[in-house]
Amino acid sequence: MKIGIIGAGQAACTLIAELIRGQFDGEMLVFNGESHRPYQRPPLSKTWLTHPTETESLRLLPDPIENHPSVQWIQQRVTGIEPDDGLIVTERDRYSVDQIVLATGTRAKKLAIDGLPSEKTHVIRTLDDAITLHSALDGVQNIAILGAGFLAFELASSLDQPTRTIRVLAKGIRALPQVSVKAADRLLDATPASIRVDVTVERYDEDSAALITNHGSIPADLVIIAIGAQANTELAEACGLGTDKGIPTDSYMQTPHPCVSAIGEVSLHDQPHMKQKMRVESISEANDTATTLAKRLLGQPEPFNATPWFWSDQGELKLQIAGLCARTDEETVLINTETECVVMRHQGDRITAVEAVNAAKEFMAARRLFEQGPISLGSAIEAGSLFSLLQSSRS
Amino acid sequence: MPQLTCIDPNEQEIDVTFEPGETILQATYRAGVDGILAECGGGCSCATCHVILDATWDGTVEGPSVQEADMLSFAIDPTPHSRLACQVELNDKHDGLTLSVAKRQY
Numbered sequence: 001m002k003i004g005i006i007g008a009g010q011a012a013c014t015l016i017a018e019l020i021r022g023q024f025d026g027e028m029l030v031f032n033g034e035s036h037r038p039y040q041r042p043p044l045s046k047t048w049l050t051h052p053t054e055t056e057s058l059r060l061l062p063d064p065i066e067n068h069p070s071v072q073w074i075q076q077r078v079t080g081i082e083p084d085d086g087l088i089v090t091e092r093d094r095y096s097v098d099q100i101v102l103a104t105g106t107r108a109k110k111l112a113i114d115g116l117p118s119e120k121t122h123v124i125r126t127l128d129d130a131i132t133l134h135s136a137l138d139g140v141q142n143i144a145i146l147g148a149g150f151l152a153f154e155l156a157s158s159l160d161q162p163t164r165t166i167r168v169l170a171k172g173i174r175a176l177p178q179v180s181v182k183a184a185d186r187l188l189d190a191t192p193a194s195i196r197v198d199v200t201v202e203r204y205d206e207d208s209a210a211l212i213t214n215h216g217s218i219p220a221d222l223v224i225i226a227i228g229a230q231a232n233t234e235l236a237e238a239c240g241l242g243t244d245k246g247i248p249t250d251s252y253m254q255t256p257h258p259c260v261s262a263i264g265e266v267s268l269h270d271q272p273h274m275k276q277k278m279r280v281e282s283i284s285e286a287n288d289t290a291t292t293l294a295k296r297l298l299g300q301p302e303p304f305n306a307t308p309w310f311w312s313d314q315g316e317l318k319l320q321i322a323g324l325c326a327r328t329d330e331e332t333v334l335i336n337t338e339t340e341c342v343v344m345r346h347q348g349d350r351i352t353a354v355e356a357v358n359a360a361k362e363f364m365a366a367r368r369l370f371e372q373g374p375i376s377l378g379s380a381i382e383a384g385s386l387f388s389l390l391q392s393s394r395s
Numbered sequence: 396m397p398q399l400t401c402i403d404p405n406e407q408e409i410d411v412t413f414e415p416g417e418t419i420l421q422a423t424y425r426a427g428v429d430g431i432l433a434e435c436g437g438g439c440s441c442a443t444c445h446v447i448l449d450a451t452w453d454g455t456v457e458g459p460s461v462q463e464a465d466m467l468s469f470a471i472d473p474t475p476h477s478r479l480a481c482q483v484e485l486n487d488k489h490d491g492l493t494l495s496v497a498k499r500q501y
Contacts, residue, residue, distance in 0.1 A: 040437075042435075043437075057417075060436075062426065062427035062428075063425065063426070063427050283434065287434055309440075313438070318440070359465075360439070360465035361469075364465070364466060364468075365469075
């Protein structure tokens with residue numbers, strides 16, 4: 001069997017590694033539209049920006065996997081797929097395959113700001129983005145980050161220097177809306193950035209090097225747009241297999257076309273934890289969808305049944321989230337000490353996510369508990385910690 | 396270059412060279428040592444890069460942080476010499492270090 005994998009990020013690489021480990025008897029053509037060997041994205045906004053070492057340390061695949069005889073790397077951008085004929089079309093060539101895997105991931109959402117020159121506009125998603133941003137930092141005193149999610153504050157911590165002022169500008173009414181108010185407060189206590197909420201940017205004024213907003217003029221030698229990601233669904237859309245919301249698949253990562261699968265952040269599928277179909281952006285999603293597809297391709301299909309998890313480094317603090325919740329889910333604080341903070345998000349008695357700040361044990365206990373089934377808010381409160389609840393569930 | 400010796404889950408012994416400053420994860424991953432998953436890519440967030448250092452190296456390698464120790468308590472069958480490969484930074488003194496990769500990461 002010949003598999004054409006489009007994309008070379010986390011999901012694609014996990015699929016490749018899992019297929020090789022599972023003694024896959026076939027060939028893989030991997031289409032990498034970037035000019036770098038497969039690399040890890042999470043460090044780009046964290047350690048890499050403060051210590052931009054050689055890209056070697058970011059490599060995603062070990063040599064024996066990357067150079068495996070069953071893998072052929074094709075450094076070309078795919079421009080179309082023809083599923084009925086098993087064809088992958090690039091700028092230069094056409095490749096015939098038996099299975100097409102869309103692992104096209106997401107890209108940074110852009111925002112056009114009137115008057116802002118392109119050399120002052122940055123996003124951070126790819127290694128090239130990070131390299132461009134890093135090379136533009138010399139002498140920069142005022143940085144404005146549009147967007148107030150994890151990425152914005154990771155960047156604020158990484159870019160912080162005594163001579164620099166970093167301002168995070170939120171469109172909404174609060175920063176870090178992905179997490180509870182309590183967890184956000186903890187994380188934001190430590191941020192070097194100053195935060196403005198409810199900001200609407202009108203334009204950029206080149207003469208004063210400032211963003212003109214509804215809150216007046218905000219100095220910005222450089223602007224980073226960190227307002228989220230958009231799924232790369234164009235290839236699927238062109239043949240009726242997706243919309244801009246994602247590429248729908250079943251629980252085995254198969255699209256309605258028998259020869260096309262979709263994994264990673266583009267895949268829109270049933271999330272058992274959320275009891276609904278959705279697209280999830282996280283490393284766990286990339287790994288778990290890739291593993292599910294690998295099992296099917298190796299002839300041992302098992303439906304996707306993973307609980308998502310996330311993490312983010314915010315300066316010295318580590319946020320880890322087990323599960324996934326809606327922004328409107330209630331919040332109840334479980335632990336709040338000088339060093340740790342654990343907040344449960346829930347719908348009634350059913351816990352949907354556990355947000356742990358510097359509380360790795362609670363995070364891991366929550367992951368293990370989610371594997372066993374739903375977690376009851378009442379039981380967690382009674383036990384005093386998720387770790388105790390896990391222990392009592394095992395005894 | 397300094398090197399360490401890894402015993403993978405299939406009892407295969409593999410010599411891995413390393414650059415001082417690298418973590419055990421970076422060195423072993425590059426060499427393709429089997430059995431280290433590192434789902435989170437080295438962020439001390441998944442406990443799937445569990446390795447067991449040879450006991451003779453006690454005291455030569457700085458002990459785990461609270462965060463790492465907490466994560467390790469969720470690894471499969473942790474021992475007093477267990478570590479997360481992503482959290483151990485290697486230096487010249489570690490030339491000759493021997494470690495085993497945990498039999499299972501989850």
